[in-house]
Amino acid sequence: MRAWWLALHGVVLAAIVELGAPWPVKCLALLxxxxxxAVFRPxxxxxxxxxxxxxxxxxxxxxxxxxVGPRSRHCGLWIRLDLRSAERALDILLLADQLxxxxxxxxRAELERLRxxxxxxxxxxxxxxxxx
Numbered sequence: 699m700r701a702w703w704l705a706l707h708g709v710v711l712a713a714i715v716e717l718g719a720p721w722p723v724k725c726l727a728l729l730x731x732x733x734x735x736a737v738f739r740p741x742x743x744x745x746x747x748x749x750x751x752x753x754x755x756x757x758x759x760x761x762x763x764x765x766v767g768p769r770s771r772h773c774g775l776w777i778r779l780d781l782r783s784a785e786r787a788l789d790i791l792l793l794a795d796q797l798x799x800x801x802x803x804x805x806r807a808e809l810e811r812l813r814x815x816x817x818x819x820x821x822x823x824x825x826x827x828x829x830x
Contacts, residue, residue, distance in 0.1 A: 707735040743796055746779075748805065752812050754781055756788075764788065770813070772806050 714727045747755040754764040767780030767787070779790040794802055 703735070703740060707731060743792075746790070746792075748808055754779070761788070766809065766812050770809060772809050777805060777809065 710731045711728060714724055714731060717724060717727070719727075744756050744758045747757065749755070752766055754766060755762045756764070761781075761783070764781040764783045767782040769778070769780035769789075771778045775794050777792045779788075779792070781788040781790065792805075797805065
């Protein structure tokens with residue numbers, strides 16, 4: 699995520715330099731773009747804890763009792779989590795580069811198991827490793 703953020707602002711800075719405007723205007727635009735890059739950095743991905751019985755928790759956000767909803771989808775490059783509780787619903791989009799390969803495959807396998815209604819991977823309901 700950090701590389702994407704830096705690349706985005708690098709493209710913006712290059713475009714400002716190529717802009718056909720006076721240098722004082724370009725300098726103000728460059729300062730604004732650099733200020734935006736520094737101040738409005740994306741927040742880190744919250745920790746996602748998937749329990750064996752299909753419950754999901756987001757401890758940093760204070761959400762403990764979500765269930766994976768029917769609109770959850772996954773493919774090789776992204777996972778869309780439809781999380782539902784009694785009070786609210788959340789949609790979370792995860793991209794493949796946000797998790798290491800093992801956690802990515804584990805999450806996709808668990809989502810497939812939940813979708814097909816297969817037997818739980820562990821019946822104790824213990825939390826899975828951090829899927830951040």
